[in-house]
Amino acid sequence: MQLPDNKVELARRGNKVVYDLGEKIAKVFNETKPVSDIFNEALNLARINECGIRSPKALEVSEVEGGGWALITSKVPGVTLAEKMAAEPGRFYEYLEQFVDLQIEIHSYRCPLLQRQVDKYDRMINSLDQLNASTRYDLLQRLDGMKTRRRVCHGDFNPTNVIVAEDGQLYVCDWAHATQGAPAADAAMTYLLFALQDKQQAEAYLEMYCNRADEPVQIVRSYMSIVAASELARKRGGANDEFLMSCIDVFDYQ
Ligand SMILES: Nc1ncnc2c1ncn2[C@@H]1O[C@H](COP(=O)(O)OP(=O)(O)O)[C@@H](O)[C@H]1O
Ligand SMILES: [Mg+2]
Structure with a gap:
């Protein structure tokens, strides 16, 4: 395909640029991105479309x-x-409530053909060269001990991936990391994504999620080292790696 001249750049990251094409959105990856990853994101999205989210x-x-x-x-x-x-910091809690309720709604769906969350975390932990064999083993043991759940999990659920449409309805984009698995693990990942930006917002999110989902905070926290390891494996790099390593230490040995 040829990209139109009137395209508008929406976001630029390490290996991709997202363009507004008018009626459509193009997420354009550079040559370093495996083509299978792009087909996989498309397949995840098609499955999410079909389950009605x-x-x-x-x-x-x-x-x-x-x-x-x-x-x-x-x-x-x-x-x-x-x-x-x-834009409206005074309404942060109101928006956070909508965000949390949307995540809980997503967790109510099942999508039996999506990749399993445990398989994804297992693979990501095993790919980590920053962790020695004993720490990887500890993390895998912990993962193995978790209760099996099969709910739709976005895997990168953060406010940049929620679009408030013109009619006020909320839509969720960016399903590259979607799996079927434990909602608590998904919440731990969202906590971590907030914490990488703002610790106070992260704590507010965690409290609100656990209250509204009726989920014990201990279960979400028990996933923290696993999701930190999996985020580290995505190699987004920078100052965040130090924080992620500290999450693995703190939560793994407490
Ligand atoms: N279908 C869409 N409609 C409207 N905006 C979108 C759409 N898809 C992506 N965007 C916008 O582009 C941004 C980046 O797209 P996203 O798929 O989240 O890529 P990334 O993987 O880089 O986070 C989103 O945060 C959102 O602002
Ligand atoms: Mg995104």
Whole structure:
């Protein structure tokens, strides 16, 4: 495919650029991204579309003229919950409530063909070269001891991935890390994503999630070292690695 000249850049990260094409959104990855990852994100999204969760429609995976591959989805006109939270700090708790309720709603869905969460965490922990064999073993033992759950988990649920549509309905994008598994693990990941930005917001999120989901905070915390290891394996790098390593230490040996 050829990208139109009137495309508008929405976000630029390490290995991709997200463009607004008018009616559609193109997530364009550079050549370092395995093509199978892009098809996998498209497949996850198609499955999420089919189970009825409000999300952009998966439309196409195409090779882009000039290099790389793109995932094309329908556009959900609106603003992200992250933008709303930043623009109106006084309404943070109100938006946080909507965010938490949406996550709990997603956790009520089942999608039996999605990848299993334990398999994903197992693979990510095993891929970590920053951790020695004993620490990886401890983490895998801990993962093995967790109760089996099979609920839809987004895997990267944070306010930048929630779009408030023009009619006020909430849509969730960015399903690259979706799995079926334990909601508490998904909440631990969201806590960690908040904590990488703002510790106070992270604590507020955790308290609200546990209250509204009626989930013991101890279960969410028991996943913290596992999700920190899995986030570390994504190699997004920078100053965050130190914090993630500290989460693995603190939560693994307490
Ligand atoms: N279908 C969509 N409709 C509207 N905006 C979108 C859509 N998909 C992505 N965006 C916007 O682009 C941003 C980045 O897209 P996302 O899929 O989350 O990529 P990344 O993996 O880089 O986080 C989102 O935070 C959102 O603002
Ligand atoms: Mg995103």
